[in-house]
Every structure is written in C-alpha cells, then in structure tokens.
Amino acid sequence: GSADSFGNKVDHKIIGIDPGAGEMKLTDQVVKDYGLSNWTVQSGSESTMTAALDKAIKKKQPIVVTGWTPHWMFQKYDLKYLKDPKGIYGKSESIHTIVHKGFEKKDPNATKVLDQFHWTPADMSKVMLSVQNGTDAEKAAAQWVKENPDKVSAWTKGAKKVSGKSIKLGYVAWASEIASTHVIAKVLQDLGYKVTMEQLGAGQMWAGLAKGSDDAIVAAWLPSTHADYLKQFKDQVTDLGPNLKGTKLGLVVPSYVKINSIEDLKD
Ligand code: PBE
Incomplete structure (x- = not known):
C-alpha cells in the first residue's frame, strides 16, 4: 500500500486485549473476512490497550484498538467505532x-x-x-x-x-x-x-x-x-x-483519525 496509508502509519497493527476475550476471536475473523492479511492483532490486556490508546491520543497519533461499550474510554476520550459493514462483531x-x-x-x-x-x-x-x-x-x-x-x-x-x-x-x-x-x-x-x-x-x-x-x-x-x-x-x-x-464491540479509533470503516484499513 501507499507509504502514507493508515496501515503503514500504525505498522498494520490492531492493538488487542487478552487472548481469551471473545472480541479477540471476532477480530481474527475480521482480519480474514475483510482481507487484512498484512495486519496483525497484537494481544495484551485491557490495560495495555488503554495505555497504548492514551499514549497515541496524547501525541495525536493514529491508532486502532479493540474496543467495547460500556467502557470508560468513551467518557475519557473522543472516539469512534469503525463501521463494520460485514457485521462480524454482531448486533448489540x-x-x-x-x-x-x-x-x-x-x-x-x-x-x-x-x-x-x-x-x-x-x-x-x-x-x-x-x-x-x-x-x-x-x-x-x-x-x-x-x-x-x-x-x-x-x-x-x-x-x-x-x-x-x-x-x-x-x-x-x-x-x-x-x-x-x-x-x-x-x-x-x-x-x-x-x-x-x-x-x-x-x-x-x-x-x-x-x-x-x-x-x-x-x-x-x-x-x-x-x-x-x-x-x-x-x-x-x-x-x-x-x-x-x-x-457493543468493534474496532475503535480516536475521532481525529480520517478513516471511518474497517474497509478503510485495506491499503
Ligand atoms: N470484552 C469485555 C469481553 C467481554 C467483556 C468485550 C473485552 C470479551 O471480548 O470477551
């Protein structure tokens, strides 16, 4: 993809959470179904994910994380869910x-x-x-x-x-x-x-x-x-x-990020 694609800016990494979380399985499915074969889902925990999010937001850098509602992150930061037109994360x-x-x-x-x-x-x-x-x-x-x-x-x-x-x-x-x-x-x-x-x-x-x-x-x-x-x-x-x-579950980005859909993760 182009050098200034969103993927390149974030090293084609989705910041995930603990491997046992259902959302991690769904995110692997997202990678498959949206053809994001050059992306990796980095596992960690809820606290490593929110720490990465905090760090990126302080520097106004791009980032994409596995997020969910209810969560305090939506009260603390200005965030948006990427659209999931294939509905992999399911309904509410x-x-x-x-x-x-x-x-x-x-x-x-x-x-x-x-x-x-x-x-x-x-x-x-x-x-x-x-x-x-x-x-x-x-x-x-x-x-x-x-x-x-x-x-x-x-x-x-x-x-x-x-x-x-x-x-x-x-x-x-x-x-x-x-x-x-x-x-x-x-x-x-x-x-x-x-x-x-x-x-x-x-x-x-x-x-x-x-x-x-x-x-x-x-x-x-x-x-x-x-x-x-x-x-x-x-x-x-x-x-x-x-x-x-x-x-609700999904991929979450800071509102200042330009992309709006999981489909936009493709380079
Ligand atoms: N979560 C929060 C869990 C359920 C509660 C969305 C990270 C999961 O994915 O299993």
Missing part, C-alpha cells in the same frame, strides 16, 4: 448471569438475588469511571449500592439474610466486569454472604464455572462474544439471563 448484545449447574438447587436464595440483578450501561459506567479515577473497586461498588437503594431492594426482594454462607464469583479484570462483580458481591455481603471473588482469564472463568470451582459469574457476553464458551460448557451451567442490555 447483553451481559448474562450464569451459575454452575445445580447451584440454583444448592442455594436458591443467592440464585434469586443473582437472577434479579440487572442494571443499565449508565449504572455500570458510574462504577467504572469511579474505579478509573482511582477509587478502589470495593469502595466504588459500596458507594453505588448506597446511592441506589431502590435498585438494590428490587434485586434482593424475597431473599433472606444468611449468616456467613459462602459464595464464589469468578470474573475477568475487564473494567465492566470489575464493576458488576464488585457490586453484586457487596449486595450479597450485605445479606450475610461470605463472598470470594476470583480474578481469572476468560477461558479459566468459564472452565471454573463449569467445574463448580466458582458458583456464579455476571460476566457472560451473549449471544455472540462468548458463544463458543457457552457452547462448550452449556451442560454444566445454568443461564439466568441478562443483567445488562445494550453492549
């Missing part, structure tokens, strides 16, 4: 709560709360932004719980207080999942549960839930992003349905 989806199969019988009380848990992207964004601004996740979650008694009482409606019963939640260190997991953990703690939160890779989180080493997750992006994981483990888990609706 939901985040589901899923328990280890049998947990619903073992602890119907906790299952009731997990099942009733649902909030909005705006709710989640408040917690994410607070964590991003330096508040630790437990404090940010406690603050949100304190400020939203109506939502919390809808989630705990009909649930009983317990005394030190254990529950283990698995999650991945994505900002969205740090927020949701800490909020539901706080709600369960306030009911008397002894909650353990286990931070894992995406594959480990799903495998751990299937094995029963964790009881529940609130971090399943469906129907597309985690489709392969759900397919693999569907007989060992119970899907309690969405806890948040209206997510």
